[in-house]
Amino acid sequence: MDDVQEIPDRWRELGRFIREQRDLSRLSLRRLSDLAGISNPYLSQIERGLRHPSAEILQQIAKALRISAETLYERAGLLESREGYGDTIAAIHADPLLTEDARQTLIKVYLSLRSEPPPPTDEPVPGPRLTPPTDGAAAGGHEVTSG
Secondary structure, three states, X not given: OHHHHHHHHHHXXXXXXHHHHHHHOOOOHHHHHHHHOOOHHHHHHHHXXXXXXXXXXXXXXXXXXXXXXXXXXXXXXXXXXXXXXXXXHHHHHHOOOOOHHHHHHHHHHHHHHHHOOOOOOOOOOOOEEEEOXXXXXXXXXXXXXXX
């Protein structure tokens, strides 16, 4: 019985999230529908949870909102949620003190850091290290080399 309730709730939550993102971006319903290339009534129905948009429509909405399509896919249940991922992006979008440029920069940096696998724990992380001077460097001086 819970599964039956979960599906409509998921679409309503997705619609609420899209509306919140639209409000945060200070876009009217008409403007977002124009940017996404969908009709105004259809977007309104999505926001109210009455319509179930395809992955393609979600991608168009995400692009217009300048958010990750993956975030909308997760909220729609089309993609398995990765713990913490969507919450971080949502928090960046929800911060009223950030400009739109700052939001996009933070998201790009966050996603680039998430896409890099962490270094193995049994190997040292390469980076700058101090080595003794090899030629006429001042006494007590060190060279910085990468390695």
